[in-house]
Amino acid sequence: MERKKIxxxxxxxxxxxxxxxxxxxxxxxxxxxxxxxxxVKQRNNLRVVITNSERKEKE
Structure with missing residues (x-):
């Protein structure tokens, strides 16, 4: 019985x-x-920054 308990x-x-x-x-x-x-957030932020700077260059 003792063994079973253990x-x-x-x-x-x-x-x-x-x-x-x-x-x-x-x-x-x-x-x-x-x-x-x-x-993913960082990557998206980088993408946004790039697109914004490109827009400024076009204008």
């Missing part, structure tokens, strides 16, 4: 570790998404 505890511990791993993965994904979004 095994069950390990199983629950593993499950907890897995949940924690999933949570970490989710956080990592969110951070990566934010970084990508920032990069």
């Amino acid at each position: 095994k069950k505890g390990r199983k629950k511990e593993r499950k907890r570790e897995r949940e924690r791993g999933k949570e970490r993965a989710r956080e990592k994904w969110k951070r990566e998404k934010k970084r990508v979004r920032e990069r």
